[in-house]
Amino acid sequence: MSRRRRVALIDHQRELQYFRMRLVISGALVAIAFLGLFSRFIYLQIVQHAHYRTLAESNRITIVPIVPNRGLIIDRNGIVLAHNYSAYALEIAPSKINRDLEVLIDELSTVVEITPKDRRRFKKLLGESKSFLSLPIRNRLTDEEVARFTANHYRFPGVEINARLFRQYPGSEITSHVIGHIGRITDKDIEDLEENELLANYRGTDHIGKTGIEQKYERELHGTTGYEQVEVDASGRAVRTLARTPPISGNNLILTLDWGLQQIAAEAFGEYRGSLVAIDPNNGSVLALISKPGFDPNLFVDGIDTKSWTALNTSLDKPLINRALQGLYPPGSTFKPFMALAGLELNKRSEHYSIHDPGYYTLSGSSHQFRDWKVGGHGDVDLHRALVISCDTYFYGLANDLGIDNIYKFISRFGFGQKAGIDIGGEAPGILPSQEWKQKRFNQRWYAGETISVGIGQGYVASTPLQMAQATSILANNGTVYTPHLVNKIVNSTTNVSRSIAQPPARLVSLTPENLKIVKDAMLDVTRPGGTAALAGANAEYAFAGKTGTAQVIAIKQNQKYDERNIDERYRDHALFIAFAPAEKPTIALVVLVENGGHGSTTAAPIARQVIDYYLLGKKRTPVPAKVKEEPSD
Amino acid sequence: MIKRVLRYAYSHIDGPLLSIATLLMLVGLAALYSASGANAERVGAQAVNILVALLVMWGVANISPERLLRFAVPIYLVGIILLLGVAAFGEISKGARRWLDLGVTRIQPSELMKIAVPLLLAWYFDRYEETLRLRHFATAFLLLIIPVGLIALQPDLGTALMIAASGLYVLFLAGINWKVLIGAFIAVGAAIPIAWPLLHDYQRQRIFTMLDPTQDPLGAGYHTIQSTIALGSGGVLGKGWLNGTQAHLNFLPEPTTDFIFAVFSEEFGLLGNLVIMTLFLLVIARGLYIASNAPTLSTRLLAGAISLTFFTYVFVNMGMVSGILPVVGVPLPLISYGGTSLVTILLGFGILMSIQTNKKLVQT
Numbered sequence: 001m002s003r004r005r006r007v008a009l010i011d012h013q014r015e016l017q018y019f020r021m022r023l024v025i026s027g028a029l030v031a032i033a034f035l036g037l038f039s040r041f042i043y044l045q046i047v048q049h050a051h052y053r054t055l056a057e058s059n060r061i062t063i064v065p066i067v068p069n070r071g072l073i074i075d076r077n078g079i080v081l082a083h084n085y086s087a088y089a090l091e092i093a094p095s096k097i098n099r100d101l102e103v104l105i106d107e108l109s110t111v112v113e114i115t116p117k118d119r120r121r122f123k124k125l126l127g128e129s130k131s132f133l134s135l136p137i138r139n140r141l142t143d144e145e146v147a148r149f150t151a152n153h154y155r156f157p158g159v160e161i162n163a164r165l166f167r168q169y170p171g172s173e174i175t176s177h178v179i180g181h182i183g184r185i186t187d188k189d190i191e192d193l194e195e196n197e198l199l200a201n202y203r204g205t206d207h208i209g210k211t212g213i214e215q216k217y218e219r220e221l222h223g224t225t226g227y228e229q230v231e232v233d234a235s236g237r238a239v240r241t242l243a244r245t246p247p248i249s250g251n252n253l254i255l256t257l258d259w260g261l262q263q264i265a266a267e268a269f270g271e272y273r274g275s276l277v278a279i280d281p282n283n284g285s286v287l288a289l290i291s292k293p294g295f296d297p298n299l300f301v302d303g304i305d306t307k308s309w310t311a312l313n314t315s316l317d318k319p320l321i322n323r324a325l326q327g328l329y330p331p332g333s334t335f336k337p338f339m340a341l342a343g344l345e346l347n348k349r350s351e352h353y354s355i356h357d358p359g360y361y362t363l364s365g366s367s368h369q370f371r372d373w374k375v376g377g378h379g380d381v382d383l384h385r386a387l388v389i390s391c392d393t394y395f396y397g398l399a400n401d402l403g404i405d406n407i408y409k410f411i412s413r414f415g416f417g418q419k420a421g422i423d424i425g426g427e428a429p430g431i432l433p434s435q436e437w438k439q440k441r442f443n444q445r446w447y448a449g450e451t452i453s454v455g456i457g458q459g460y461v462a463s464t465p466l467q468m469a470q471a472t473s474i475l476a477n478n479g480t481v482y483t484p485h486l487v488n489k490i491v492n493s494t495t496n497v498s499r500s501i502a503q504p505p506a507r508l509v510s511l512t513p514e515n516l517k518i519v520k521d522a523m524l525d526v527t528r529p530g531g532t533a534a535l536a537g538a539n540a541e542y543a544f545a546g547k548t549g550t551a552q553v554i555a556i557k558q559n560q561k562y563d564e565r566n567i568d569e570r571y572r573d574h575a576l577f578i579a580f581a582p583a584e585k586p587t588i589a590l591v592v593l594v595e596n597g598g599h600g601s602t603t604a605a606p607i608a609r610q611v612i613d614y615y616l617l618g619k620k621r622t623p624v625p626a627k628v629k630e631e632p633s634d
Numbered sequence: 635m636i637k638r639v640l641r642y643a644y645s646h647i648d649g650p651l652l653s654i655a656t657l658l659m660l661v662g663l664a665a666l667y668s669a670s671g672a673n674a675e676r677v678g679a680q681a682v683n684i685l686v687a688l689l690v691m692w693g694v695a696n697i698s699p700e701r702l703l704r705f706a707v708p709i710y711l712v713g714i715i716l717l718l719g720v721a722a723f724g725e726i727s728k729g730a731r732r733w734l735d736l737g738v739t740r741i742q743p744s745e746l747m748k749i750a751v752p753l754l755l756a757w758y759f760d761r762y763e764e765t766l767r768l769r770h771f772a773t774a775f776l777l778l779i780i781p782v783g784l785i786a787l788q789p790d791l792g793t794a795l796m797i798a799a800s801g802l803y804v805l806f807l808a809g810i811n812w813k814v815l816i817g818a819f820i821a822v823g824a825a826i827p828i829a830w831p832l833l834h835d836y837q838r839q840r841i842f843t844m845l846d847p848t849q850d851p852l853g854a855g856y857h858t859i860q861s862t863i864a865l866g867s868g869g870v871l872g873k874g875w876l877n878g879t880q881a882h883l884n885f886l887p888e889p890t891t892d893f894i895f896a897v898f899s900e901e902f903g904l905l906g907n908l909v910i911m912t913l914f915l916l917v918i919a920r921g922l923y924i925a926s927n928a929p930t931l932s933t934r935l936l937a938g939a940i941s942l943t944f945f946t947y948v949f950v951n952m953g954m955v956s957g958i959l960p961v962v963g964v965p966l967p968l969i970s971y972g973g974t975s976l977v978t979i980l981l982g983f984g985i986l987m988s989i990q991t992n993k994k995l996v997q998t
Contacts, residue, residue: 015763018809019931019934020926022806022807023807023925026942027918027922030915030942033945034911034949036958037949038907041865044865044866044956045865045870045907046869046870049870052862052865053867056864056879
């Protein structure tokens with residue numbers, strides 16, 4: 001026992017010595033390594049010092065990025081909706097200024113107008129940027145200002161006038177929600193760029209796409225940054241250029257959008273708020289996409305000032321929301337054609353089966369009355385008539401017979417309750433309810449009574465205008481689902497080679513031709529005498545198929561009557577209209593949603609008529625708006 | 635009363651180590667202020683990083699080495715699982731898969747391994763102290779090569795090499811046979827032609843560029859050229875604080891992180907380098923001193939490996955900046971901007987302090 005312990009002790013002692021020996025060896029290696037480093041420093045800082053000082057002090061090479069021109073965004077007919085123009089900017093290089101910047105700016109303002117807003121923006125830039133960069137104090141100088149500054153240039157060393165490219169959106173608020181806008185690069189943007197290894201290509205770039213197509217197609221639009229190898233002196237002033245790799249301009253985008261149509265549609269809304277989405281059912285091309293009111297995207301390019309921002313952000317009209325993609329509305333009676341198809345396809349209704357409508361519907365064993373919009377009812381109604389006069393009672397019964405899960409299964413094929421996948425961001429998925437959905441969302445079971453209002457596109461149903469347009473397009477082309485898209489072609493700006501991004505159909509909805517004909521025939525009669533949109537359809541020169549809808553904004557109590565005149569304008573019903581034409585071979589399918597517009601037949605359908613008249617017959621072509629000359633800001 | 639609380643709080647702190655480290659961090663803040671273009675916000679953020687890292691250090695210093703070693707296996711296993719997680723679901727950033735998104739926060743498991751590997755190996759050798767054979771070294775090598783391999787595959791060659799170094803130090807200090815050691819070096823030398831085709835393009839590029847930086851002045855060589863100009867133009871006395879043109883005219887890449895030493899050296903010259911190197915040497919010397927006086931095999935190995943790993947960071951970073959080593963993206967400990975590296979380094983110091991002060995307590 002004692003012997004073993006002694007052996008162990010001796011081992012430990014020897015082990016410790018051994019360890020210390022190795023520690024000493026390590027220490028020696030550390031010393032050698034540091035000596036090695038130090039001799040390298042001596043070599044660089046004493047032996048070669050003169051050489052490196054020359055490199056650093058007198059002349060040296062620096063890499064100056066050359067920012068590429070951002071690609072243009074062009075409508076389907078060649079009208080430019082986002083372009084660049086060159087203008088003069090007054091820039092200060094803080095690293096070359098050796099006096100108080102405030103005083104300098106005060107002096108500058110005697111030569112060129114500098115507003116307090118310009119000063120605030122400059123300060124913000126100064127905090128965010130490397131000091132050796134030139135920062136703009138004033139953008140878009142007038143010719144007179146350029147001349148005045150040039151005469152006084154000698155007083156302001158370190159201040160230069162440089163030609164810069166500015167982004168401009170001629171379509172202003174008419175295309176604000178489609179094109180989107182660019183804005184100054186933020187720290188968050190830099191992080192994202194770094195994540196994607198794109199930061200190097202953004203050296204020198206100040207702007208990046210923030211919303212809409214500008215954001216989604218940022219990579220195409222930006223282009224490749226060029227570089228100039230420049231000799232600079234110790235103060236950072238360029239002496240001469242040694243080599244140059246030219247930048248490659250960003251690609252141009254040709255949209256599916258029709259500027260003329262977009263404009264007609266925007267005008268047709270007048271003072272109303274709302275949204276319109278028109279799609280070519282043959283390929284999913286988005287022809288027009290309106291969200292009213294829009295806003296002036298030009299305000300955002302160089303940073304919006306607080307006052308304008310607050311005005312936009314707090315406006316009751318919510319101009320910053322893209323209603324077409326983010327607005328959720330009950331589809332109302334425009335849901336009925338899809339319900340009718342469900343009834344026919346699932347054999348719950350035949351063409352000639354008719355019901356008697358007393359003006360309300362009750363579930364057996366309940367006294368609750370689901371009321372028809374027409375007091376007293378429509379009398380005997382079959383499927384065709386139910387669509388033409390928009391009978392609610394017929395669809396209440398149909399919804400009950402189908403059951404919520406059958407409705408969900410059939411109608412979700414038309415894209416309700418899911419993102420359509422359009423090529424700009426921010427789309428809301430909307431809601432098409434099912435038993436499972438309610439369980440998940442509210443942890444409650446589904447009640448039979450809740451199915452009834454789904455039959456007329458109310459209750460839990462909530463869709464975006466884009467979804468409704470997409471569903472109408474699928475109905476119009478007999479069941480082919482194309483992903484809606486705004487960009488048609490990407491054109492390489494140097495080679496002019498274009499790359500089409502037309503996609504094959506995403507999927508098919510199988511529908512019986514006879515059933516489709518029944519529903520489409522009824523939708524044609526909607527716009528004919530006796531139909532709910534007869535007025536808007538009068539004298540149409542093409543087969544005009546449509547369906548009106550009205551979406552409740554507030555619930556009406558059981559013993560109350562909805563009276564438009566007694567209700568505040570913002571609580572009035574939304575007016576809806578879906579349409580496609582020409583019915584036999586549709587080339588346009590659309591939805592019109594007029595917020596608080598009352599009835600689909602009186603406000604929404606006429607807008608649809610004007611838009612289709614323009615698209616199919618070329619009526620009322622309006623000229624391109626003149627380029628915006630004076631910006632309200634900057 | 636307050637005195638007693640303070641004395642208690644300080645009871646596990648090693649004075650010499652803390653004071654040299656603090657000096658270095660203050661030098662770091664001064665260099666950072668200059669490197670960031672007089673950005674006080676950056677310096678403030680780094681000061682917060684320092685406080686957090688000091689707290690971590692204090693916390694670890696108050697845990698006894700025995701208890702720390704009890705965590706060796708679980709920490710290592712968690713690290714390996716996280717590394718496998720990175721390989722399977724990691725987020726790609728800068729072309730490499732290094733981050734794991736846990737929903738709440740993103741973590742970089744390779745950072746954890748910098749501590750976990752020496753801890754595990756020290757624990758392992760201690761456990762088989764009485765019967766140490768060559769096969770134990772083989773097992774230890776296997777335990778080392780698994781995380782190193784996983785990190786090298788991410789690919790993060792810099793970190794993989796640093797962790798490999800920390801593990802090899804433990805093996806060396808544990809008394810691996812000289813013949814084996816020399817044999818291994820020869821084997822590595824022979825493996826280079828085999829490993830070459832397995833390297834990523836950018837890794838090969840780095841090696842080429844190190845051999846001749848002027849070959850690629852716009853790309854990878856740019857870093858090295860600019861940082862050697864910064865050093866060389868600094869001369870003996872330097873250009874003075876805030877006067878380094880290389881950094882301020884934006885010639886230097888990553889002037890606040892990996893290349894902060896170039897900024898420092900340009901402004902403080904050879905004399906500054908001498909001071910900073912002396913401080914680093916003092917840290918390493920103190921660490922080795924703690925190791926040589928540590929009471930048990932495991933604490934000796936741990937303290938030795940932590941000190942030598944710290945040395946490796948300093949050496950690799952300075953070597954990279956002065957152009958004698960490839961650009962591998964290793965920050966300069968206690969000086970470079972960034973919280974992660976600071977916390978890892980000061981955590982290691984906490985372990986050193988725990989080893990030193992607990993021994994004292996045992997003795998008295």
